[in-house]
Amino acid sequence: MAKYKRIFGIVMDSVGTGSAPDADQFDNVGADTLGHIGEFYKGELHLPALQKLGISNLREQEILGVPKIEIQQGYYSKMQEISVGKDSMDGHWEMMELPVKQPLNHFPNGFPEDLLQKISEFSGRKIVGNRPESGTKIIQELGEHQMATGDLIIYTSGDSVLQIAAHEDVIPVKELYRICEYARSLVNGPEYVMGRVIARPYVGPDKDHFTRTANRHDFSLSPTGPTVLDHLQKSGLHTVGVGKINDIFSGQGIAEGYHNESNMDGMDHVDHVMQEDFTGFCFVNLVDFDAMYGHRRNPEGYGQALMELDQRLGQVVANMRDDDLLMITADHGNDPCYKGSDHTREYVPLLAYSPSMQGSGQLPTRQTFADFGATILDNFGVAGNGVGTSFLSDLQ
Numbered sequence: 001m002a003k004y005k006r007i008f009g010i011v012m013d014s015v016g017t018g019s020a021p022d023a024d025q026f027d028n029v030g031a032d033t034l035g036h037i038g039e040f041y042k043g044e045l046h047l048p049a050l051q052k053l054g055i056s057n058l059r060e061q062e063i064l065g066v067p068k069i070e071i072q073q074g075y076y077s078k079m080q081e082i083s084v085g086k087d088s089m090d091g092h093w094e095m096m097e098l099p100v101k102q103p104l105n106h107f108p109n110g111f112p113e114d115l116l117q118k119i120s121e122f123s124g125r126k127i128v129g130n131r132p133e134s135g136t137k138i139i140q141e142l143g144e145h146q147m148a149t150g151d152l153i154i155y156t157s158g159d160s161v162l163q164i165a166a167h168e169d170v171i172p173v174k175e176l177y178r179i180c181e182y183a184r185s186l187v188n189g190p191e192y193v194m195g196r197v198i199a200r201p202y203v204g205p206d207k208d209h210f211t212r213t214a215n216r217h218d219f220s221l222s223p224t225g226p227t228v229l230d231h232l233q234k235s236g237l238h239t240v241g242v243g244k245i246n247d248i249f250s251g252q253g254i255a256e257g258y259h260n261e262s263n264m265d266g267m268d269h270v271d272h273v274m275q276e277d278f279t280g281f282c283f284v285n286l287v288d289f290d291a292m293y294g295h296r297r298n299p300e301g302y303g304q305a306l307m308e309l310d311q312r313l314g315q316v317v318a319n320m321r322d323d324d325l326l327m328i329t330a331d332h333g334n335d336p337c338y339k340g341s342d343h344t345r346e347y348v349p350l351l352a353y354s355p356s357m358q359g360s361g362q363l364p365t366r367q368t369f370a371d372f373g374a375t376i377l378d379n380f381g382v383a384g385n386g387v388g389t390s391f392l393s394d395l396q
């Protein structure tokens with residue numbers, strides 16, 4: 001019989017905990033999402049629920065305002081990434097035992113002409129932008145032009161992403177999705193292989209009032225092999241995806257899915273799923289940390305969002321059943337105090353708690369995010385891709 005009947009895995013998107021040993025290869029030495037937010041708050045960052053779970057204990061240096069404590073609930077550690085990229089897809093796929101080993105295409109100098117021409121012909125629209133840029137900056141710069149001309153705003157970042165920004169009144173969301181689906185078909189290989197095509201709709205009257213909407217949609221590369229989610233589903237276990245999870249795995253291996261309007265909406269979905277009776281795995285992504293604060297280099301907003309989540313986590317912990325396991329982690333870093341506007345190559349936290357645990361303490365640092373998925377498979381006695389190492393027997 002499974003040790004835990006229900007496993008809840010919550011990914012705090014981009015909440016890294018210090019630069020990874022290979023950060024130099026990404027020009028990210030010194031990045032530390034949690035550490036720098038703590039410093040920014042000068043001791044006023046309060047995360048009591050995460051603190052009890054060991055969020056500071058897992059670090060060499062505690063988060064300012066969140067002292068290390070002696071008795072933790074459950075087990076804590078940190079995980080290192082082996083995927084070649086530092087995007088959400090890399091992180092989540094690796095957690096599900098499918099690390100991304102093949103480098104994907106990046107376009108730091110803009111997309112090739114042939115690709116853009118095809119998108120232009122398909123959509124009947126001209127293309128502007130075509131460079132790596134922050135999504136909020138580029139709509140401020142080109143949004144009014146788009147309103148006047150109907151041109152598509154296409155841009156990228158340090159990740160393997162092709163993003164299309166479109167004002168909802170000028171290019172309806174449905175049309176934008178169709179264009180993105182077409183663009184997706186162009187970057188599935190063999191010539192170009194990209195992680196994600198992302199629809200970026202926004203609204204607003206003018207450049208000082210544009211806001212992006214929750215109609216964002218990610219069109220990911222389909223998983224290139226079976227994932228932990230597939231293995232679980234094939235073995236008759238229930239799988240739930242909350243937030244971006246469904247997009248990241250192209251729906252593969254997910255039986256029940258929820259779209260999040262925000263982090264708090266995501267936590268409402270968690271509360272809802274916690275009331276359901278099932279045997280299996282609920283995989284949750286909370287993207288606001290990344291999209292609203294990390295890429296925007298906004299440490300104040302980031303800290304606020306962490307404190308809001310912390311309150312909700314306190315309730316989750318209180319509502320857990322004895323045979324529930326909660327694991328909290330992240331998919332990459334995005335230090336809001338770092339240069340640029342891209343993700344940062346960092347360790348991610350790993351917190352594991354069940355009310356049935358008798359012990360607590362530190363687990364060895366995980367050499368790959370895949371240990372997360374390997375532990376879930378081990379719990380249900382299901383064979384996987386053999387990539388990670390289960391820490392199930394350490395949870396006592």
Ligand SMILES: O=P(O)(O)O[C@H]1O[C@H](CO)[C@@H](O)[C@H]1O
Nearest residue numbers: 134135136156157159161295
């Ligand atoms: O600046 P915005 O549009 O939020 O884009 C960011 O979001 C993408 C996906 O996380 C990243 O690759 C980065 O480009």
Ligand SMILES: [Mn+2]
Nearest residue numbers: 013014088331
């Ligand atoms: Mn992410």
Ligand SMILES: [Mn+2]
Nearest residue numbers: 290291295343
């Ligand atoms: Mn991101």
